[in-house]
Amino acid sequence: MAAQAPDPASPTPPPIAPVITIEDFARVSVRVGTVVDAQPFPEARKPAIRLWVDFGPPLGVRQSSAQLTVHYTPDRLIGRQVLAVVNLPPRRVAGFESQVLVLGLPDGNGDVVLLRPDFLVPNGGAMY
Template sequence: MQTIDYKEFDKIELRVGTIIRSEFFEEAHKPAYKIWIDLGQEIGVKKSSAQITVHYTIENLIGRQVICVCNLKPRQIANFISEVLITGFLAKEGGIILAGVDKNVPNGSKLH
């Protein structure tokens, strides 16, 4: 594993946001959702494409708080611009389990 110092880590904007909209991403090569996340007043609503269809439905994503990397360059996936990266972990049985918080915190809060 490569190590980094704190100064490098501090450049990564990890923030919490609430999923406010999701829909199936029909144009994606692998099963995915288009997701809109409210990241608070400072950042606003951002979009993300996420391959999380194994453990989540469109309906059960709404209202869920997730941890996002907010300062990656936007990435075009098919006809959709993904502006943030939603974080998660690979599950033992496959698919991604979202990283989140166990109690609600204000949207846009930075991970420390």
């Protein structure tokens, strides 16, 4: 079977990052949480949505700013489980404290598609 030609409309993926150790990887805490609130974020420089994600105890609810407006509306995000890096320092985005980095992948146009589990899992579960 012949290999499929790359889609010319797809954005070029970034180069592969340098090799890290398993200890480096273990320091990144990726957890699952459920979006409990989502609001438009018109103050952001690029179109974004403010999210409040419940990671369960002991993390609780953390907030994030995410550029998700192409594929998602705030009301359709509530109740959805997402994956996020929870141990990065907070970052101010247009006066809003983003406490976690919600994870996604680019679609063929470079717009964000969220990462999420295929099945309902307990909030706070760590990726491995």
